[in-house]
Amino acid sequence: xxxxxxxxxxxxxxxxxxxxxxxxxxxxxxxxxxxxxxxxxxxxxxxxxxxxxxxxxxxxxxxxxxxxxxxxxxxxxxxxxxxxxxxxxxxxxxxxxxxxxxxxxxxxxxx
Ligand code: 5GP
Ligand code: ZN
Numbered sequence: 812x813x814x815x816x817x818x819x820x821x822x823x824x825x826x827x828x829x830x831x832x833x834x835x836x837x838x839x840x841x842x843x844x845x846x847x848x849x850x851x852x853x854x855x856x857x858x859x860x861x862x863x864x865x866x867x868x869x870x871x872x873x874x875x876x877x878x879x880x881x882x883x884x885x886x887x888x889x890x891x892x893x894x895x896x897x898x899x900x901x902x903x904x905x906x907x908x909x910x911x912x913x914x915x916x917x918x919x920x921x922x
Contacts (some may be wrong), residue, residue: 812857813819817908819857831882835874838882846893847916848886852878861898875911888915 812818818823820839827839834919841849858864864872883892885888892915897904 812908815854815857815906815908816908817851817910821853830885831878834869836878838878839877841912845912846914846919848881848892848914850882850886850913852882852911852913854909859907860902860904860909861896864909879913882913883915886910886913886915891915893919 815909816825820827821837827837829837829839832836834855836852836854838850838852841851854871854875856871858868879892879894892913895912895914896909
Protein backbone atom coordinates (compact mmCIF):
# COMPACT_ATOMS: atom_id res chain seq x y z
CA UNK A 812 0.00 0.00 0.00
CA UNK A 813 1.47 3.31 -1.19
CA UNK A 814 1.54 5.38 1.97
CA UNK A 815 2.06 2.64 4.52
CA UNK A 816 5.31 2.84 6.51
CA UNK A 817 5.37 -0.89 7.20
CA UNK A 818 4.79 -1.75 3.51
CA UNK A 819 7.74 0.53 2.71
CA UNK A 820 9.88 -1.29 5.30
CA UNK A 821 8.81 -4.64 3.78
CA UNK A 822 9.73 -3.34 0.30
CA UNK A 823 13.07 -2.06 1.72
CA UNK A 824 12.18 1.47 0.66
CA UNK A 825 12.67 2.43 4.32
CA UNK A 826 15.36 1.04 6.62
CA UNK A 827 14.69 -1.12 9.66
CA UNK A 828 16.63 -3.08 12.23
CA UNK A 829 15.71 -6.45 10.74
CA UNK A 830 15.53 -9.51 13.00
CA UNK A 831 13.77 -12.09 10.84
CA UNK A 832 12.16 -12.42 7.43
CA UNK A 833 10.40 -15.28 5.67
CA UNK A 834 7.81 -15.64 2.91
CA UNK A 835 4.95 -14.42 5.15
CA UNK A 836 6.35 -12.03 7.74
CA UNK A 837 9.04 -9.53 8.59
CA UNK A 838 10.24 -8.83 12.13
CA UNK A 839 12.13 -5.70 13.09
CA UNK A 840 12.94 -3.63 16.19
CA UNK A 841 10.45 -0.97 17.22
CA UNK A 842 11.94 2.49 16.61
CA UNK A 843 10.70 3.70 20.03
CA UNK A 844 11.19 0.64 22.26
CA UNK A 845 8.89 0.37 25.30
CA UNK A 846 10.96 -2.47 26.81
CA UNK A 847 14.53 -3.80 26.61
CA UNK A 848 13.36 -6.05 23.78
CA UNK A 849 10.60 -4.63 21.58
CA UNK A 850 9.99 -6.29 18.23
CA UNK A 851 7.24 -5.85 15.67
CA UNK A 852 5.93 -8.93 13.85
CA UNK A 853 4.45 -7.71 10.58
CA UNK A 854 2.83 -9.72 7.77
CA UNK A 855 3.96 -8.97 4.22
CA UNK A 856 0.31 -8.78 3.21
CA UNK A 857 -1.18 -5.36 3.95
CA UNK A 858 -4.07 -5.96 6.34
CA UNK A 859 -5.30 -2.88 8.19
CA UNK A 860 -5.87 -4.38 11.61
CA UNK A 861 -6.99 -7.46 13.52
CA UNK A 862 -10.55 -6.22 13.05
CA UNK A 863 -10.19 -6.81 9.29
CA UNK A 864 -9.12 -10.45 9.62
CA UNK A 865 -11.25 -13.53 9.01
CA UNK A 866 -10.81 -17.27 8.51
CA UNK A 867 -8.91 -16.60 5.25
CA UNK A 868 -6.10 -15.23 7.43
CA UNK A 869 -5.97 -18.21 9.80
CA UNK A 870 -2.72 -19.65 8.42
CA UNK A 871 -1.01 -16.27 8.44
CA UNK A 872 -2.19 -15.40 11.96
CA UNK A 873 -1.06 -18.80 13.25
CA UNK A 874 2.32 -18.23 11.60
CA UNK A 875 2.64 -14.84 13.32
CA UNK A 876 1.57 -16.27 16.67
CA UNK A 877 3.91 -19.25 16.48
CA UNK A 878 6.82 -16.97 15.59
CA UNK A 879 6.53 -15.30 19.01
CA UNK A 880 7.99 -18.04 21.25
CA UNK A 881 10.78 -18.69 18.75
CA UNK A 882 11.66 -14.99 18.59
CA UNK A 883 11.43 -14.69 22.38
CA UNK A 884 13.82 -17.61 22.79
CA UNK A 885 16.25 -16.14 20.25
CA UNK A 886 16.12 -12.82 22.13
CA UNK A 887 16.96 -14.55 25.42
CA UNK A 888 13.54 -13.99 26.97
CA UNK A 889 13.66 -17.19 28.99
CA UNK A 890 11.39 -15.90 31.77
CA UNK A 891 8.49 -14.62 29.72
CA UNK A 892 7.35 -11.95 27.35
CA UNK A 893 4.33 -9.84 26.48
CA UNK A 894 2.41 -9.72 23.21
CA UNK A 895 0.29 -6.69 22.33
CA UNK A 896 -2.01 -6.16 19.35
CA UNK A 897 -3.37 -2.62 19.29
CA UNK A 898 -6.49 -2.44 17.14
CA UNK A 899 -8.15 0.68 15.78
CA UNK A 900 -8.22 4.25 17.06
CA UNK A 901 -9.57 3.42 20.50
CA UNK A 902 -7.12 0.51 20.77
CA UNK A 903 -4.23 2.93 20.30
CA UNK A 904 -3.18 1.63 16.87
CA UNK A 905 -0.78 4.11 15.27
CA UNK A 906 0.22 2.23 12.11
CA UNK A 907 -2.67 0.85 10.06
CA UNK A 908 -0.90 -2.36 9.02
CA UNK A 909 -1.58 -5.21 11.42
CA UNK A 910 1.35 -6.11 13.69
CA UNK A 911 2.07 -7.93 16.91
CA UNK A 912 4.33 -6.30 19.50
CA UNK A 913 6.76 -8.62 21.32
CA UNK A 914 8.01 -7.03 24.55
CA UNK A 915 10.32 -8.38 27.19
CA UNK A 916 13.56 -8.20 29.12
CA UNK A 917 12.94 -7.51 32.80
CA UNK A 918 9.64 -7.46 34.63
CA UNK A 919 7.06 -5.47 32.71
CA UNK A 920 4.56 -3.25 34.53
CA UNK A 921 1.20 -4.85 35.32
CA UNK A 922 -1.52 -4.05 32.82
P1 5GP B 1 0.83 0.64 17.17
O1 5GP B 1 0.60 1.78 18.11
O2 5GP B 1 0.30 0.90 15.79
O3 5GP B 1 0.39 -0.68 17.74
O4 5GP B 1 2.39 0.49 17.08
C1 5GP B 1 3.17 1.05 16.07
C2 5GP B 1 4.60 0.94 16.51
O5 5GP B 1 5.43 1.18 15.40
C3 5GP B 1 4.99 1.95 17.61
O6 5GP B 1 5.45 1.25 18.76
C4 5GP B 1 6.08 2.79 16.95
O7 5GP B 1 7.13 3.10 17.84
C5 5GP B 1 6.54 1.91 15.81
N1 5GP B 1 7.01 2.63 14.64
C6 5GP B 1 6.41 3.70 14.05
N2 5GP B 1 7.10 4.08 12.96
C7 5GP B 1 8.15 3.22 12.86
C8 5GP B 1 9.23 3.11 11.93
O8 5GP B 1 9.36 3.88 10.96
N3 5GP B 1 10.13 2.12 12.15
C9 5GP B 1 10.02 1.26 13.20
N4 5GP B 1 10.97 0.32 13.33
N5 5GP B 1 9.01 1.33 14.09
C10 5GP B 1 8.09 2.30 13.92
ZN1 ZN C 1 1.06 -1.80 4.81
